[in-house]
Amino acid sequence: MADAVPVQDTGAAPGALPPTKRGLELIMLAFATIVVTTALVLVELNQPQGLTRSVLYDGAAYLALFSAAHIAVRYLAPYADPLILPCVALLNGLGLVVIHRLDLADETTAASVGSPPPAGNLPHQIAWTALGLGLFVAVLAGVRDHRQLARYGYTCGLVGLGALALPGLLPAALSEVNGAKIWLRFGPLTIQPGEFAKILIMIFVAAFLVTKRDLFTTAGRSVLGMELPRARDLAPLLMAWGLSLAVLALEKDLGTSLLFFGIVLVLIYVATERASWLVIGLMFFLGGAVMSDLLFRHVHRRVTAWINPFADYDGAGYQMAQSLFGLGTGGVFGTGLGAGRPDLVPEAHTDFITAAIGEELGFVGLAAVLFIYLLVVMRGMRAALTVRDTFGKLLAAGLSFAIGLEVFIVVGGVTKLIPLTGLTAPFLAYGGSSLLANYILVALLLRISHAARAPAGASGPRKPVAPLAEARTEMVQRP
C-alpha cells in the first residue's frame, strides 16, 4: 500500500535523500479521520435524537490532535514508518467511537429506570488520548537515538520489575480492582504499572541479550537433531518463567503473565536464532499452564468458563456467553454501529470492546480491525529487519510482537479461542495506562523505524569528533 501511493512531498531528485513519506502519513491520517467520523455519524444516526453538528467538531478535533503528532514526527523522526501512526490513529478513533456508543447505551438504560445519567467514559478517554499523544511526542523528542536506551538497560529492568511487582506486594485496598491486583490507586486515579513495566522490561531484555548473546548460543548436548542450550544458560528463561508465575499468583493477572513470558521467549529466540529455545519455552509454558490450572482457583475458574461458558451461565460463564451472543447476533456484517446491544456484555468498553465491534460491525469489522493491528505489527517487524543495530532489531521485534501477542490474547479470549485473561485491546479499549504505555511503545517503534530508513548521518547522535591528529587529509578538487 505504501508503494502504491506516489509521494512527491520531498521533491528530492533521485539519488539524493530518500523520500521521508511524511505526505503519505498525512493522507492516511486524513483517511483515518474520514473513517472515524463516518463511524461517529453512523452511531449518531442510529440514536433517537439523530445527527447533531457536534460530529463535525469532534472530527476536526480528532484530525487536529493527530496532525499535531504528525508534525512532531516530521521534525523529530522524518524517516519514520508512514503507516504506523495512521493505523494507531484509526484504532484509537474507532475505540473512542465505540466508547461513545456504549456511553449512549448506558444513558438510555439509566433514563429508562429513572436514575440520573451516568458519567460517561468518553471524556476520560479523550483526555488520555491527548495525554498519550503528548507522551508520544515527548518520547520522540527525548529519545533521539534508540541506542541510548541500551545504556539504561539494567536501570530499566530494575524499575520495570519494581513496577510489575509493586501492586502484588501492596495491600489489596491500594491495588485490587475486580479481583486483579494490578493497580496503583492514587485517590480517584488508578494506574496499571504493569503496562509500563512491559516496555521497560523489553528494553532490559533486549540490552541484556545484546551483551550476553554469545552465552545463549553455546551449544550443549544435541537431542533429536536439535542442539539444546547448557542447563546453566537456562537461568534467564527460568527467571522470566518464575516471574510470570509470581505475577499470576500475587496479582491474579493471567494476561500480563502470558504476555510477559511470550515476549521474553521470542526475544531470546530472535537473539539466538535457535528454535530449541522455543521448544524449551513452550514446554515451560505448558508446565506452567497445567500447574496454574491445578493450583490457582482464579485460573481454574477461567478455564472452566472457557471450556463451556453455558455450564455456569448465571455465574462465571455469563460474560463469555453474552460476548458469544453478541458476536453471533452480529454475524457477518453486524447489526450496524449504534444499532446493536453491545452494552449487554459486561465490561464492553474495556476487555470486551472487540466483542462490541464484532457485534455491531460484524465479522467484517472485526477482521478489518485485526488487519489494522497486523499492519502495525508487520511495519514494526520491517523496521526490525532493516535497522542496522542488534539492540534496535531486538527492541523493535519485541515491541511489535508485544502488540501482536496482546491482540491475540485479547481477541482470542473474547471469541473463546483461549481462556479469558483480562488484557485489553491496545488503543481500542478504555483505559489510561494502556493508552499511555502503548503510545510510548509506538513512539519507540517510530524512532527505530526512522533509524532504519534514514540515510546514514541524517540523524542520531552526532558522530564523536575525532581528535585533530587522526583527521583525514582532504583531497581538494583542482579547478
Add this chain to the structure above:
Amino acid sequence: MNTPLRRVALAVIGMIVLLLANATYIQVVNADTYRTDPRNRRVLLDEYSRQRGQIIAGGLPVANSVETGGQLRFLRTYLNGPLYAPVTGYYSLRYGSGGVENAMDAVLNGSDGRLFVRRVSDLITGREPSGGNVELTINPAIQKAAYEGLTRKGYTGAVVAIKPSTGEILAMASTPSYDPNRLSSHDGAVQEAAWNADTSPQNHSPLTNRAVAVTYPPGSTFKLVVTAAALEAGRATPDTPLPATPALQLQGTTTLLHNFADQPCGGGATATLTQALVRSCNTAFAQLATIVGENDLRKQAQALGVGQQDLNIPIPVAPSTVGAIPDIAALEQSGIGQRDVALTPLQNAMIAATIANGGVRMKPQLVRNILAPDLSVLESFTPEQAGVAMSRFTASEIRDMMVAAENSYRNDGKISGVTIAAKTGTAEHGADPKNTPPHGWYVAFAPANNPQVAVAVVVEDGGDRNLEATGGSLAAPIGRAVIAAALQGVR
C-alpha cells in the same frame, strides 16, 4: 538475525489467521445458534423496539402495543385481559409468550414471510417497521357470555363455542383466568409475582388454558360418539332395544356399574337407544359399546378428531384420547366416557359441531384474517374440511335424539323459540370417584334445524354443588347462555 525475525512475523500472521478462523466459526457457522438462543436477550429487546401488531376481536384491539419512551420502547397492553387471556395469551420479557401471541408471533413481530414486501419498503422509505395484525374469529359478546357464565359462581372450567359450518371458534374461555397485562409489565418484580401466582396449583393454575390444554373424562357426553359408531356401522337404530337394568356387572369382574341414582332405564325391561341416550343410561351404553366393539368405537372417535396429535388452531391443542381398552370391562366403561377416555373441551365442542354440520367435521380455527400494519388484508381464513365423520342421515338421527334429551332436562336458562340439541355429562374422576365432586359437561348446538353455534362447557369438581353436581345443573345453564348470546346477532 533476520531469519528468526521473519519467522516471528509469520507466527503473528498465523495468530491473526487463527483468530479470523475462530471468528468465522462463531460469527458465520454458529451465528444462528447464538442468535436464537433463548437466553440471548438481544432478540427480545429488538422485538420490543418494534411496534408489535394488534390482536383484534370483533373490531376491538384486545392486545396492543403502546409506546413508553423507555429502554423497552413498547409496552404490550391487553383490553379486558382476563376475558381474552386464554385466546391472546401473554407476552413477557422474562417468561416468553403464550396463546396467539406465541402461535402468531412471526406475524405480530413482523418477521412473517407475508410481510416481506412491507419490510423491504420500510427499509427503503425509512418508515418505522412494525408487525402485522391478527384478527380473531372470537365474537366478544359470546366470549363475554362464556367467561361470565363460568366466573359468576367462581367455577373452574372452560367453554368453547364453534360455528359448525366453518369451524370458526366464536368463544374460548378458561377459568380461573389471569391478567396478561401483569406478565407483560416492564417491571420485573410485577412479572415475577404474576407468573408465580398464575402458575400456582393452589390458584388452579390460571395460565393453563383448560379449553385446549387439559383433557377431562367426557362422561355421558361420550355416548354421542358411541351412538354415532353404532348407527354408522348399522349395529343399531334409534329404536333398537337395549337392556334397562339399574346396574350391570362388568364382564369378568364383580364390579357393578350403576345408572345415575341407581335407577332403571325407564319402566320396561328394555329401553330404545333414543330413550337410553335421553335418560343417559350407563348400563344400556356399556352394553351398546360391546355391541359396537373396540375397533368401530375407535374408528368413530378418530373420525371426530380424537387422537389427532398436531391440531393447531393455531394455538396447539392437546390430543384427546379414547385410552387403552384391554378387555370387555374396559370397553364397557369406555362406552360411558369413563376409564381412560379423555377429551379437551375443544374436542367435545368439535364433536357437537360435526353432528350439527351433518357429519362433516370442519377444522377449528381461531384466526380470521392476517392484516398488514395498515389493516389491509394479507391473508384470509378459509373454512377447511377435516373429514366426514358420519353420514348426514346418522347426524340427523343423533340430532333428533339430542333435541329429545335437551327437552328432558331441567329448565335452567332455556331460550324460548329456540330448539337446542344437547347432551349433558357428569364425569367421575380421581382416586376415590364416589366421594370426589364430578366434572359437569354440557355439549349442544342450536338452532337444531339450522345450527349456528355448537358449544361445549365443562365445570370442574362439582362447581358450587359438590357431590350433588351434575352436568345439567352446572354446565347446561352456561351453555344455554352462550347459545343465547350467539343467536342474538343472528335472529
